[in-house]
Amino acid sequence: MLAMNYRGPQRVRIDEKPEPKILHPQDAIVRVTRSCICGSDLHLYNGNVPDTRVGMTFGHEFIGEVTEIGSEVQKLKVGDMVIVPFNIACGKCHFCKQGLFGNCHESNSQATAVGGIFGYSHTAGGYDGGQAEYVRVPYADVGPTVIPPGMDPDDAVLLTDVVPTGYQAAEMGGIQKGDTVVIFGAGPIGIMAARCSWLFGAGRVIVIDKLEYRLEFVRNYANCEAYNYEEMDDPVVFVKKTTDWMGADVCIDAVGAEASGNLMQTITGRKLLLQAGSATAVHWAVNSLKKGGILSIVGVYGPTDNLVPIGNVVNKGITIRANQASVKRLLPKLIDHVQNGVINPKPLITHRVPLEDVADAYHIFSEKLDNCIKPVLIPPSAR
Amino acid sequence: MENKTPKDYSHIKNWGIDADPKNDPTYPMKHRTDAEQEGYSWDRPTQQDINIEVLHSNERPNVTAVFGTSMPPSGLSGMIRRFAFKHSENSYLHWLPLLMADRVNVVEGVIEDFAGGKVPNIFAEKGWKADWEHNRSGLIQKVGVLALVTTAAVVLLTRKKD
Numbered sequence: 001m002l003a004m005n006y007r008g009p010q011r012v013r014i015d016e017k018p019e020p021k022i023l024h025p026q027d028a029i030v031r032v033t034r035s036c037i038c039g040s041d042l043h044l045y046n047g048n049v050p051d052t053r054v055g056m057t058f059g060h061e062f063i064g065e066v067t068e069i070g071s072e073v074q075k076l077k078v079g080d081m082v083i084v085p086f087n088i089a090c091g092k093c094h095f096c097k098q099g100l101f102g103n104c105h106e107s108n109s110q111a112t113a114v115g116g117i118f119g120y121s122h123t124a125g126g127y128d129g130g131q132a133e134y135v136r137v138p139y140a141d142v143g144p145t146v147i148p149p150g151m152d153p154d155d156a157v158l159l160t161d162v163v164p165t166g167y168q169a170a171e172m173g174g175i176q177k178g179d180t181v182v183i184f185g186a187g188p189i190g191i192m193a194a195r196c197s198w199l200f201g202a203g204r205v206i207v208i209d210k211l212e213y214r215l216e217f218v219r220n221y222a223n224c225e226a227y228n229y230e231e232m233d234d235p236v237v238f239v240k241k242t243t244d245w246m247g248a249d250v251c252i253d254a255v256g257a258e259a260s261g262n263l264m265q266t267i268t269g270r271k272l273l274l275q276a277g278s279a280t281a282v283h284w285a286v287n288s289l290k291k292g293g294i295l296s297i298v299g300v301y302g303p304t305d306n307l308v309p310i311g312n313v314v315n316k317g318i319t320i321r322a323n324q325a326s327v328k329r330l331l332p333k334l335i336d337h338v339q340n341g342v343i344n345p346k347p348l349i350t351h352r353v354p355l356e357d358v359a360d361a362y363h364i365f366s367e368k369l370d371n372c373i374k375p376v377l378i379p380p381s382a383r
Numbered sequence: 384m385e386n387k388t389p390k391d392y393s394h395i396k397n398w399g400i401d402a403d404p405k406n407d408p409t410y411p412m413k414h415r416t417d418a419e420q421e422g423y424s425w426d427r428p429t430q431q432d433i434n435i436e437v438l439h440s441n442e443r444p445n446v447t448a449v450f451g452t453s454m455p456p457s458g459l460s461g462m463i464r465r466f467a468f469k470h471s472e473n474s475y476l477h478w479l480p481l482l483m484a485d486r487v488n489v490v491e492g493v494i495e496d497f498a499g500g501k502v503p504n505i506f507a508e509k510g511w512k513a514d515w516e517h518n519r520s521g522l523i524q525k526v527g528v529l530a531l532v533t534t535a536a537v538v539l540l541t542r543k544k545d
């Protein structure tokens with residue numbers, strides 16, 4: 001089968017690989033029909049996540065058709081079209097039982113700090129991902145959810161990660177009616193977080209990025225304010241001024257380790273890898289918050305340390321909430337929201353690329369060329 | 384010496400008088416269960432056959448019930464990874480060797496390509512074809528810098544020594 005193959009930082013290609021096999025009685029094999037590239041994949045692509053092994057196939061946002069099931073699988077059957085959450089979760093462990101499906105304790109041997117994630121380095125379990133024609137899906141009765149009849153596949157594929165993550169970013173903000181929410185990052189996650197912030201009753205939603213085309217998009221798509229930090233002397237002073245010198249009630253980091261905007265952070269975090277990525281967005285968020293405010297982090301960082309102003313977190317009495325999105329927990333509600341037109345994910349997809357051109361798709365998304373917001377890869381059998 | 388927390392707190396004066404179940408910043412992300420203090424005691428899923436080398440964090444006692452089989456450790460990078468896994472996720476001796484192993488692994492990948500009779504097409508792997516369509520000036524700049532560096536290297540290496 002065709003599968004994306006990681007060869008080293010900023011080097012990927014399409015190769016022939018053996019088709020995956022059932023390795024566990026609760027496995028299913030899924031024929032992929034859509035597979036996205038995510039901002040999270042860029043941390044791998046840039047070589048910033050430890051234990052990213054050459055030869056691995058990335059891809060944690062995919063939907064497809066069940067072609068084979070293991071002996072213990074009961075809820076799925078061959079032929080079902082499924083949304084596959086990006087987290088691999090057993091449904092039985094302490095954490096799954098608590099609804100923390102992104103923190104499963106039976107899916108990632110290599111690290112206890114994160115659950116298993118498809119196609120996301122050996123630090124997240126060493127699973128080959130969905131940027132391929134077929135993929136092995138463990139715990140098939142737990143995560144995968146049958147796509148409701150009539151749902152557009154582009155909407156379905158965004159329910160594997162972007163919609164739940166954007167939603168949970170807003171949810172973790174603990175937004176109360178009237179709150180001012182400032183979101184750093186106008187990528188798919190920040191855009192979705194902006195849209196969802198209104199659902200929780202935000203009074204003002206402000207998105208900050210540097211890419212004009214994304215700011216323009218989010219302004220229209222999420223009906224919010226959007227500003228370019230490259231046009232500000234200091235983004236923190238900007239937020240203070242626009243909130244009558246109080247600061248934001250809630251800040252959301254939807255940027256993560258690839259952040260720009262602060263030279264010292266960029267050099268130490270992205271070039272020298274002295275910290276686990278550039279923490280510019282967290283830094284700005286902490287300092288932009290009102291005293292007693294809430295910081296919601298969904299931006300992804302590496303497993304070591306970052307330079308963040310923790311003293312200000314203490315002195316301002318800030319509450320931090322963060323996690324990998326718990327896709328399975330949120331799916332029933334979010335499928336409803338999509339079906340009822342409350343959330344309309346599809347317009348985020350700007351690029352539909354044949355799986356064979358995966359290298360170009362990574363480069364376009366990574367360099368933000370051609371006004372790219374979200375690329376989706378389409379294998380030959382689904383075209 | 385054994386330190387044990389008792390289950391009966393009657394000997395601790397005023398135990399729990401200010402407990403407030405609503406003071407739970409994890410709500411609604413986490414549904415508290417009545418199994419909070421039971422430890423690693425759940426009925427585990429069937430164990431996937433461990434017939435490849437799976438490195439596991441020393442912050443857990445075992446290999447998880449399922450695991451990925453993408454790229455078992457091999458070669459020099461594999462040796463470095465094995466060393467890394469002797470140290471916990473709390474230690475730089477875990478993460479820094481892993482990053483180093485990743486870089487060594489890139490070289491191993493190139494050697495493997497050549498050994499298999501395949502010359503990696505770096506231009507294509509970097510997706511620079513897309514630059515030709517969407518970022519031509521950037522591409523010309525990149526290629527220019529590459530040509531300059533190559534020329535300088537050739538000049539340096541072929542310079543007559545005196």
Ligand SMILES: NC(=O)c1ccc[n+]([C@@H]2O[C@H](COP(=O)([O-])OP(=O)(O)OC[C@H]3O[C@@H](n4cnc5c(N)ncnc54)[C@H](O)[C@@H]3O)[C@@H](O)[C@H]2O)c1
Pocket residue numbers: 038039040041042043161162165184185186187188189190208209210211214229254255256257258259260261280281297298299300301323324325373
């Ligand atoms: N927690 C989760 O479950 C989860 C799930 C998916 C993605 N993520 C993470 O969310 C983040 C965003 O993902 P994405 O797909 O939207 O990525 P993306 O790369 O498309 O978007 C990131 C955006 O941040 C902007 N940016 C860079 N520096 C900034 C700064 N200092 N301030 C404001 N904006 C800045 C970039 O210009 C870009 O538009 C990534 O870190 C990704 O790993 C987390």
Ligand SMILES: [Zn+2]
Pocket residue numbers: 038039040041060061086161162
């Ligand atoms: Zn993702």
Ligand SMILES: [Zn+2]
Pocket residue numbers: 089090091092093094095096097103104105106
């Ligand atoms: Zn679990």
